[in-house]
Amino acid sequence: MTAPDSTPAASPSRKSIFVASFIGTSIEWYDYYIFGTAAALVFGQLFYPDFSPAAGTLAAFATFAVGFIARPLGAAVIGHFGDRLGRKSMLVLTLLMTGGATFLIGVLPTYAAVGIAAPLLLVILRIAQGFGVGGEWGGAVLIATEHAPPRKRAVYGSFAQFGVPVGVLTSNLAFLAVAPLSNEDFLAWGWRLPFLASLVLVVVGVLVRRRLQDAPEFERLKKERAVSKVPVAELFRRDPLTLVLASLAAIAPPAIGYSVIVYMLTYGTQVVGFDRPLLLTLILLSTVVWIATIVVSAVLADKYGAKPIYVIGAITAVVWPLPMFAMVDTGSAGLAFIAFCVAAIVQGLIVGAQGRLFTEIFDVRVRYSGASIAYQIGGMIGGAITPIAATALFAAYGSSTPIALYLTGICLISLLGVVALRVPDHAEEALPAASDG
Template identity: 35%
Template structure:
């Protein structure tokens, strides 16, 4: 008697990388636009006039709220990503993110509706964070599972190439807005970048809707290895990986200090906002080249070695970057930004997308990466607000902020040391040593491997 099995979907790494890039571009377009608006606009339009420092901290607090919502989004959307499939959830995240961003551009200001204005801003920021909590992890999981061994780092690095593309697009849109006279900037100009996110949503949804489910998930579903409660399995069997990935994710604080806090700090010491936007976006835009190079390098010399180089480099160069801003010398700021962001941070940013996903087995990969990554990202969300409170008057007032960033990078480096090297590990073996099958029911064909629970 002959049994038949359904052929799993074919690996399409290039198409998966493109879909991941576009989704990440939308996420980070919204991230950069919101961060720029929080630093330059929201403190004026959405908070009572009075102490500018208090208004700025309140504005940065709404930025941080999105990061508080991310772990919740990671748990909920990660659950469905491991239960229903990567593709369906990735379509949902795009729609949610786009709808929230467009709606922010339609909000009334404090002068129009009072405290309702910041309340509505917080609600929509929560929706953004809920969606973003699953976006990077889902895109990374999808690309890792579509990529061949020895190339996973390279292809999955395009998730963060989307970060560079999204921030560049945001700058192209926001820079001319920032140059508007104050009455136009605070009147209608700041709304335009949020409205234009709808264009990215349409393109991303189209590309993702034409992408197949990953072969790994399709096989797990056929073999009845899909977990009923992925989150429970993650904390029961993979808690060490959760701790390490969460710790390694603290490195994201370097990103928010660079892209959000430094914009506010630069303008406060006399650097024109358009110059700071140009420097920040230029350094990030150049990462389009260094991010895939970092992913390729991690396939050759290993994920851990590449990320440790980044951690040490960023911890040192954040001092030079903030000092350069204090001098108000735009050329010096640009050079230090290139070293800190384009070179060193890219060695981390181009690798974590594959490395974190590879720490978990297929049945819980989406949930495991999403939850642990977003728990660590909480610090990143609050980093601009913490930095604003640490900043003190005087030429060296930036020093406590630099120490804060260096400590975050140091903790991330220690966490990376505790993780398993995975650059050469076969995809089906990712997640660590095998335990007893959690789903003893055999595959209908009786010939394929059973996807098993994994313990650290």
């Protein structure tokens, strides 16, 4: 790969790249995570009231999982057009799609009002959410890394990664804001407010992203008419092994993350006995550690290479589930907070290196498709299945140990995937540098 000719004036500043990548991703993950929080807290009662509490929770988590199933499809479709038309237009589209679906969930009638139509509409909107998010991460990471100076790709790639913990932080804050409501008011209308607030956030995100421009590297491909005609087909034809291994490598962060931010909301309140506001607060505070670890990991990945840092993070993901559940099971808020903070460190180590690693292993012609599909398949396996598997395992065994062993097993798969990944020799070539102005 040869660095394209570009002038510094043609490149956006680091500040503008950060704002566009971080704000949009934060908004989209806010939209996504408030659904997970609502699935754990209210959707079972409001949309599946005829089920038993356990079955209603499973049904709500299954609806949550539908979004993950849509994410690889969104990654393939949006990645296709991102590799052909450009990153900017797709990032605006994903924001509109995800935010619009989230707002509509906020005005959705419940089962008591329209019967079976309510959960069906919820599933449809969840699919739209997942489809939009499917194309978000890859584009947000690439718009940053493809503008990055050669030795700062991980730091630039981490701009989009901040959106994940910030999405958790803001979604938890939104539900904490309505937590003081009585249970009747919370079920009647309080849960809707975080969804309705999404409309304002989306308007801000679209205004920011409209100012984006694609990196010179991709613009050069377009100018030379060298873009891939069918990027996904080319990806599967030229390098299917990299796609498979990257997908496996992407399992661990969502597996650990969703076990905390989604499943723990049910397990911690219904089994261990934590108060809902307290548990939300503990998870919220742990996101600060998550963000800080992403920064440290990205700096180390630029210094020592993305793959070694990713491997270290994957090892911690294998080790931590058993101690994490043991600490939560004590019922001690202090120990639970430590457990969540270490889980945040586990995720931060991996995702701080992930943007650079996934940019380096895929050729620019198929990079949007490859990075997006791998990330979303890993998210589907690690994120969609984990809350369902955890709920079913506890129902079957009445213990957190099988859940922890399950997490250890799928994180081990992730570790093996990243160890087997090959980073091409040309990965250390300079990408077009952004101005520091």
